[in-house]
Amino acid sequence: MSTVDTALHVALTLVAPPMLLGVVNKTKAAFAGRVGPPLLQPYYDLARLSRKGMVFSSTTTWVFVAGPVVALVTTLAAAVLVPFGARGAALSFAGDMILFAYLFGLGRFFTVAAALDTGSAFEGMGGAREATFSVLAEPALFLGLMVLVRLSGTSSLSTMLGPGLAHHWGVMGASLVMVVASFVVVLLVESSRVPFDDPNTHLELTMIHEVMVLDHSGPLFGVVLYGAAMKLFVLGALVVRLVLPMDTAHAWSDWGLFALGMIGLSIGIGVVESVMARLRMRQVPNLLVGACLLSAFGIVLLAR
Amino acid sequence: MKELIVAVLVLVAGGVLAALLSRWPRLASTVGATTAVAGSTIGAVFAARMLGGQAPARVEIAWNVPAGAIVLGCDAVSAFFLLPVFVLGAIAAVYGRDYLLHEAHGKSLGVPWAAYCVLLASMALVATARHAIAFLVAWELMSLSSWVLVTFEHERAEVRRAGWVYLIAAHVGVAALTAAFLLWGATTGTLLLESTGFALPANARTALLLLALAGFGLKAGLFPLHVWLPEAHAAAPSHVSAVMSGVMVKLGVYGIVRMTMLVGGPPAWFARALLLLGLVTAIYGVVFATHQRDLKRALAYSSVENVGLVVVGVGLAMLGHATGRPTLAVLGAAGALLHVWNHAAMKGLAFLGAGAVVHATGTRDLERLGGLLRRMPVSGALFGLGAVAVAGLPPLNGFVGEWLLYRSLIDGAIGGGAGAPLGFTFAIGALSAVGVLAALAFVRLCSIALLGAPRSPEAAKAHEPTPLMVGSMAVLGLACIAGSVAPGALVRAFGAATVSLAGVAPAMNGDVRAALVPIGVADVILWITCVAGVLVAARVARRARGRGAEQETWGCGYAAPTARMQYTARGFAELATGFLPRRVQPHVEIARPRGLFPARAGFVSRDEDPVTRDVYERVLEGLADRFARLRWLQQGVVHLYVLYVFLAVVAALTWVSMRGWGGP
Incomplete structure (x- = not known):
C-alpha cells in the first residue's frame, strides 16, 4: 500500500459515492424506457442542498445536528478500514473488522437518536425499524466475516480480503458464495435499497431510512444523503472485493478492476430495483434471518 | 495492610457517627459522605499501591469466635477489585449526599448513611478476607447493609417486595457459600482461604466449584439466578444502585475467580x-x-x-x-x-x-x-x-x-x-x-x-x-x-x-x-x-436558527401535534419484542374498542421477569402450600418452641455419639 494508493483510497471514498447513485438511477431509467437524470445528478443535488437554508423543529437539540454528522464521520472511518479491490485498506490492524462493524453501530445510534429528537411519531417508527433490523443484519455480517477469518487465519480486513482470497475461492468456493449472498442482503438493508426499503417512496408508513430524516433540511439533509451514499460505497466495496478476488499485480489495473466492479454493483442494484417490488415490512426480518443462516452454513461447511 | 484496616475503621466510625446524628439529616449526610470519601481515599491509595507491584500482604488478627480468625490478605486480584470499590464508593457518596437529602421527605438519614459506610467497608473485607468465617461475616454484612439501602423507600409496596426478594436471594446464596466453605474445611482441614498445595479429590473439586458458582453466581446475577437484581437495583436510591451494579455484583465474579484459584486452577x-x-x-x-x-x-x-x-x-x-x-x-x-x-x-x-x-x-x-x-x-x-x-x-x-x-x-x-x-x-x-x-x-x-x-x-x-x-x-x-x-x-x-x-x-x-x-x-x-x-x-445550525427558522415538527400537515403523539418507549421496543417467544414477551392486556359506538379501550403492559413468574413463584407457591399443612406445629406457645429446641439438640447429640460408636 503506497502513499499514492492511500491518497487514491481516501479520494475515491470522498468523491465517488454519489456516482453510484447516479448509475443506479440511470439503470432504472433504462429499464423503464426513460432517459433518466444525468449521471452526475446526485452531485448537483448535493450542491443545491448545500446552498439552501435550514429549518429546525422546535423540540430539537444538538443531537439532531449531531446525527447526520456522526453517521458521516463513522462511515468515513469505516471506509479507511475496508480494502478497495486488491490494493488493501488505508489502515489495517488485527481486529479491525470488529471496529468496522461497530462504527456503523455508532452511526446508527446517532441517526436514530436524531430521529427521535424531533418527537415525531413517523421518525420514531423509522428509528425503531432501523434499530431492530440491524439486530439481525449485524450477526449476518459478523458470521460472514468469520468465514473469512477462519479461512485466512487473521482478523484484519485487509489480510482476509488480501492476495490469498483467490486461492480460498478455489478451495472453499461454496462457503464464499454463501457469504457473498449474505453480504448482498446486508448491503441492501443497511443502505436501505429495494427490496427492503425504497429510497423513492412517498408514504411515510412504509419507509425505514427516509422517514428518520423527514425533518432534516438544507445542508444537513445533504450530509444525510452523502453519508448514505458513502455507506453504500463502503459496504459495496466489501462485496466487490469478495466477488472479484483476483490480483492483477499492477496498481492501475487493480484500481480499474475495482472501479468496474463498483459500477457493475450499482448496475446490479439498479436491476434489482427495476425488477422487484419492495417486500412487506413483516417479511424483512425473514430475509435477514435467512442471511444469518447463510453465513452460518458457510461456517459449518468449513468444518466438514 | 495497615492502611486498609484504617480505611475500614474510618468507614465504620463514620457510619456510627452518622447514625448518632440521625436527628439532623443534613449533618448526618455530610458526616456520612465525608467519612465515606475519607475512608475510601485511604483505601484507594492502598489498593493502587498494591496493584502497582507490591508483594502480596497479609495480616492476622485473633478473633474470639470458635474456629474463627480475621485473616486479611491482598494480592493483585484482590487489589484489582478493591480499587473500584473505593473509587466508585467515594464518587457515589459525594453524589448521594445531595440526592438522599432530596429524596428523604422527612426520613432519618443516619441509618442509610451508616449502612452505606458499612457497605463499603464490608465490600473491602470481602475482597481481602482469607478466612472462611471472616469472609462469610463480611459477605453477610455486605448483603444486609445493601438491603437496608434497597429498602430506603419502604413506604412503597414494590420496594418492600424488592427488599424481600433481595433478602431471600442473598440468604440462599449464603447457604450455598456456607456449604462450600464447610466442604473446603472438611477436605483440606483448614478454614483459611489460601492455596494449600493440597491436591483436592476430583469429586470435592467439582462440588466446590458448583457450590461457589451457585453462591457467587447469585450475587453476580448469572442467569437464572438474576431475578433479584432488576428489582433491587430499581428500588434502591440511585447512588446505591450505582455502587451495587458497578462494584458489588462484580464481587460475585471475584468469588468465582478466587474459588477457582483455591482449588488449583480451573478444569476445562x-x-x-x-x-x-x-x-x-x-x-x-x-x-x-x-x-x-x-x-x-x-x-x-x-x-x-x-x-x-x-x-x-x-x-x-x-x-x-x-x-x-x-x-x-x-x-x-x-x-x-x-x-x-x-x-x-x-x-x-x-x-x-x-x-x-x-x-x-x-x-x-x-x-x-x-x-x-x-x-x-x-x-x-x-x-x-x-x-x-x-x-x-x-x-x-x-x-x-x-x-x-x-x-x-x-x-x-x-x-x-x-x-x-x-x-x-x-x-x-x-x-x-x-x-x-x-x-x-x-x-x-x-x-x-x-x-x-x-x-x-x-x-x-x-x-x-x-x-x-x-x-x-x-x-x-x-x-x-x-x-x-x-x-x-x-x-x-x-x-x-x-x-x-x-x-x-x-x-x-x-x-x-x-x-x-x-x-x-x-x-x-x-x-x-x-x-x-x-x-x-452546530455553529452553522445556530446561525440558521437565529434567523427564525424554527417550526413545529413535521406531522403530515397536522397542525396541532401533542407530546402524546410521539413514539412511546413501549412502541419503540414493540418490533423487537415481537420476535421473542411468547412466554418471554412482556405481559399485555388490550381492551379493544368494540361496536359501532366504542365506549372504552385500553392498553396495559407489565414488565415481569418470566423466570420469577413462571419458575420461582410457581415452585415457591407449591412449597408454601405444602408447608401450610405443617401449621399445627406452630402453636405460638414459647414452651413448645423450647421443647423443639431441646428435642433437636438431643437428636443432634445422639447422631454425633452414635456416629462415634459406629466405626471410623
Missing part, C-alpha cells in the same frame, strides 16, 4: 460452562434491557448483560489456562478485567444519570419522561455519554473490553486451524447480537428519556441537579473517556491481575497492550473528528 469443563453461562446471561440480560418501561430496571438488566460478558471473559481466560493456549487466555482475562473497571465507571455514570432524572422529575417511568436534554443539558449529556459507553460503541470505553473479548474468541476460532471447534465462531455471532441489542436498548433509553417533547408536566419542569451531583457525574464521564483513549495504561495498571487470572508469563501482558494501541488511536481520531464535525455543524 468448568471454563466451558462459565463461557456458555456468560453468553446466556448476556443475551437474556440485553433482551430484557430492550423493553423495560422503568429506566432503572432497564439499566439493571444491562448490568446482568455486562456481568455475563465479564463471565465470558473469565471463562475464556480459564479455558486458555486449562488447555494451554496463552493468547486466548490473556486476551480473555484482560478483556474481562478491563470490562469490570469500565463497567464500574460507565454503569456508575448511567445510574447516577438516572438518579438525576429521578431527582428532576420524580419518576423512572420512561412514558412520563422526554425532552430532558433541553432542560438539563449537562447532566443529560453526561447520561447520554454513559449510555453510549454501556451500549459498547466506540469511541467509548465499553467497546474496548468487548473488543478484547472478540479478539480472544477469534483466537479460539482460528487457533486450531480448519478443524477448530465451531463453538467459538458461533459465540462471536452471539456476542455481536448482544452488541447490537445493547445499542438498541440504550438508544431507546436515552432518546425516549432525553429527547423529543416532555410526556408529562413533571418532565416539562425538569431542572439540573445540584453542582455536587453534576460534578460527580462529570468525574465518571471523564473516567469513561480516559478509558477509551488510553486503554493500554489501564491494562498495564492491572497487569499482575491479568497474568495471575490467565496463568501466563508476565510478558504476555505487553502483547495485549500492543494489540490495544490501534484501538486507542482510533478512539482518539474518532473523538476529534466527531466533536469537530458536530461543533462545526
Whole structure:
C-alpha cells in the first residue's frame, strides 16, 4: 500500500459515492424506457442542498445536528478500514473488522437518536425499524466475516480480503458464495435499497431510512444523503472485493478492476430495483434471518 | 495492610457517627459522605499501591469466635477489585449526599448513611478476607447493609417486595457459600482461604466449584439466578444502585475467580460452562434491557448483560489456562478485567444519570419522561455519554473490553486451524447480537428519556441537579473517556491481575497492550473528528436558527401535534419484542374498542421477569402450600418452641455419639 494508493483510497471514498447513485438511477431509467437524470445528478443535488437554508423543529437539540454528522464521520472511518479491490485498506490492524462493524453501530445510534429528537411519531417508527433490523443484519455480517477469518487465519480486513482470497475461492468456493449472498442482503438493508426499503417512496408508513430524516433540511439533509451514499460505497466495496478476488499485480489495473466492479454493483442494484417490488415490512426480518443462516452454513461447511 | 484496616475503621466510625446524628439529616449526610470519601481515599491509595507491584500482604488478627480468625490478605486480584470499590464508593457518596437529602421527605438519614459506610467497608473485607468465617461475616454484612439501602423507600409496596426478594436471594446464596466453605474445611482441614498445595479429590473439586458458582453466581446475577437484581437495583436510591451494579455484583465474579484459584486452577469443563453461562446471561440480560418501561430496571438488566460478558471473559481466560493456549487466555482475562473497571465507571455514570432524572422529575417511568436534554443539558449529556459507553460503541470505553473479548474468541476460532471447534465462531455471532441489542436498548433509553417533547408536566419542569451531583457525574464521564483513549495504561495498571487470572508469563501482558494501541488511536481520531464535525455543524445550525427558522415538527400537515403523539418507549421496543417467544414477551392486556359506538379501550403492559413468574413463584407457591399443612406445629406457645429446641439438640447429640460408636 503506497502513499499514492492511500491518497487514491481516501479520494475515491470522498468523491465517488454519489456516482453510484447516479448509475443506479440511470439503470432504472433504462429499464423503464426513460432517459433518466444525468449521471452526475446526485452531485448537483448535493450542491443545491448545500446552498439552501435550514429549518429546525422546535423540540430539537444538538443531537439532531449531531446525527447526520456522526453517521458521516463513522462511515468515513469505516471506509479507511475496508480494502478497495486488491490494493488493501488505508489502515489495517488485527481486529479491525470488529471496529468496522461497530462504527456503523455508532452511526446508527446517532441517526436514530436524531430521529427521535424531533418527537415525531413517523421518525420514531423509522428509528425503531432501523434499530431492530440491524439486530439481525449485524450477526449476518459478523458470521460472514468469520468465514473469512477462519479461512485466512487473521482478523484484519485487509489480510482476509488480501492476495490469498483467490486461492480460498478455489478451495472453499461454496462457503464464499454463501457469504457473498449474505453480504448482498446486508448491503441492501443497511443502505436501505429495494427490496427492503425504497429510497423513492412517498408514504411515510412504509419507509425505514427516509422517514428518520423527514425533518432534516438544507445542508444537513445533504450530509444525510452523502453519508448514505458513502455507506453504500463502503459496504459495496466489501462485496466487490469478495466477488472479484483476483490480483492483477499492477496498481492501475487493480484500481480499474475495482472501479468496474463498483459500477457493475450499482448496475446490479439498479436491476434489482427495476425488477422487484419492495417486500412487506413483516417479511424483512425473514430475509435477514435467512442471511444469518447463510453465513452460518458457510461456517459449518468449513468444518466438514 | 495497615492502611486498609484504617480505611475500614474510618468507614465504620463514620457510619456510627452518622447514625448518632440521625436527628439532623443534613449533618448526618455530610458526616456520612465525608467519612465515606475519607475512608475510601485511604483505601484507594492502598489498593493502587498494591496493584502497582507490591508483594502480596497479609495480616492476622485473633478473633474470639470458635474456629474463627480475621485473616486479611491482598494480592493483585484482590487489589484489582478493591480499587473500584473505593473509587466508585467515594464518587457515589459525594453524589448521594445531595440526592438522599432530596429524596428523604422527612426520613432519618443516619441509618442509610451508616449502612452505606458499612457497605463499603464490608465490600473491602470481602475482597481481602482469607478466612472462611471472616469472609462469610463480611459477605453477610455486605448483603444486609445493601438491603437496608434497597429498602430506603419502604413506604412503597414494590420496594418492600424488592427488599424481600433481595433478602431471600442473598440468604440462599449464603447457604450455598456456607456449604462450600464447610466442604473446603472438611477436605483440606483448614478454614483459611489460601492455596494449600493440597491436591483436592476430583469429586470435592467439582462440588466446590458448583457450590461457589451457585453462591457467587447469585450475587453476580448469572442467569437464572438474576431475578433479584432488576428489582433491587430499581428500588434502591440511585447512588446505591450505582455502587451495587458497578462494584458489588462484580464481587460475585471475584468469588468465582478466587474459588477457582483455591482449588488449583480451573478444569476445562468448568471454563466451558462459565463461557456458555456468560453468553446466556448476556443475551437474556440485553433482551430484557430492550423493553423495560422503568429506566432503572432497564439499566439493571444491562448490568446482568455486562456481568455475563465479564463471565465470558473469565471463562475464556480459564479455558486458555486449562488447555494451554496463552493468547486466548490473556486476551480473555484482560478483556474481562478491563470490562469490570469500565463497567464500574460507565454503569456508575448511567445510574447516577438516572438518579438525576429521578431527582428532576420524580419518576423512572420512561412514558412520563422526554425532552430532558433541553432542560438539563449537562447532566443529560453526561447520561447520554454513559449510555453510549454501556451500549459498547466506540469511541467509548465499553467497546474496548468487548473488543478484547472478540479478539480472544477469534483466537479460539482460528487457533486450531480448519478443524477448530465451531463453538467459538458461533459465540462471536452471539456476542455481536448482544452488541447490537445493547445499542438498541440504550438508544431507546436515552432518546425516549432525553429527547423529543416532555410526556408529562413533571418532565416539562425538569431542572439540573445540584453542582455536587453534576460534578460527580462529570468525574465518571471523564473516567469513561480516559478509558477509551488510553486503554493500554489501564491494562498495564492491572497487569499482575491479568497474568495471575490467565496463568501466563508476565510478558504476555505487553502483547495485549500492543494489540490495544490501534484501538486507542482510533478512539482518539474518532473523538476529534466527531466533536469537530458536530461543533462545526452546530455553529452553522445556530446561525440558521437565529434567523427564525424554527417550526413545529413535521406531522403530515397536522397542525396541532401533542407530546402524546410521539413514539412511546413501549412502541419503540414493540418490533423487537415481537420476535421473542411468547412466554418471554412482556405481559399485555388490550381492551379493544368494540361496536359501532366504542365506549372504552385500553392498553396495559407489565414488565415481569418470566423466570420469577413462571419458575420461582410457581415452585415457591407449591412449597408454601405444602408447608401450610405443617401449621399445627406452630402453636405460638414459647414452651413448645423450647421443647423443639431441646428435642433437636438431643437428636443432634445422639447422631454425633452414635456416629462415634459406629466405626471410623
